[in-house]
Amino acid sequence: MVSWVITGANRGIGLAFVEELSADSRNTVFALTRNKPNSSALLELESKLKNVHVLQADITDVPSLRSVAKEVEKVTGGTLDVLINNGAYLSKERNTYTLDTYDGKEDLLDSDCETFFKVNTLGVIKTINVFLPLSARLHRLLSRKSSRLAQV
Numbered sequence: 001m002v003s004w005v006i007t008g009a010n011r012g013i014g015l016a017f018v019e020e021l022s023a024d025s026r027n028t029v030f031a032l033t034r035n036k037p038n039s040s041a042l043l044e045l046e047s048k049l050k051n052v053h054v055l056q057a058d059i060t061d062v063p064s065l066r067s068v069a070k071e072v073e074k075v076t077g078g079t080l081d082v083l084i085n086n087g088a089y090l091s092k093e094r095n096t097y098t099l100d101t102y103d104g105k106e107d108l109l110d111s112d113c114e115t116f117f118k119v120n121t122l123g124v125i126k127t128i129n130v131f132l133p134l135s136a137r138l139h140r141l142l143s144r145k146s147s148r149l150a151q152v
């Protein structure tokens with residue numbers, strides 16, 4: 001039994017992770033989305049599969065991440081095996097921009113950089129920080145088990 005948390009799971013690569021992982025019933029998949037009522041593909045999977053849990057969180061918002069972590073703990077007994085930091089802000093229109101392309105659009109450059117940093121850097125740090133205790137608990141449990149085995 002492996003537990004997975006996937007951020008940005010409502011579309012794109014995140015949704016593909018959920019589809020692939022949930023196909024194996026030994027996996028428990030926590031699919032995080034910013035807008036649960038609008039995540040129809042995830043809700044459909046959740047309605048069909050017992051091992052899919054759709055939870056709402058914005059990775060820039062620590063209280064929403066903490067509330068999701070509590071839900072994960074209830075299902076797993078307090079541990080987490082894998083966190084996939086997939087959620088990200090990607091500007092489809094400007095993904096090929098260089099600094100030169102932003103010439104004359106300095107305000108846009110500033111706001112893009114702020115959003116990239118807020119979501120793709122700070123958001124990931126916040127997510128790791130919230131889920132790390134679950135992962136650490138798992139490691140403590142495993143190391144206790146393996147030291148008991150070593151004593152046998």
Ligand SMILES: NC(=O)c1ccc[n+]([C@@H]2O[C@H](COP(=O)([O-])OP(=O)(O)OC[C@H]3O[C@@H](n4cnc5c(N)ncnc54)[C@H](OP(=O)(O)O)[C@@H]3O)[C@@H](O)[C@H]2O)c1
Nearest residue numbers: 008009010011012013014034058059060086087088089090
């Ligand atoms: N596509 C590629 O070619 C490629 C290549 C290399 C790496 N990657 C990486 O793979 C990941 C997914 O890429 P993708 O192409 O599937 O991207 P995508 O289609 O743009 O999906 C991004 C996901 O992140 C979510 N997201 C954005 N801001 C968020 C926030 N503040 N809190 C929580 N979730 C947030 C989006 O939710 P909403 O729907 O609510 O906006 C969406 O679910 C990214 O980390 C990207 O850097 C992609």
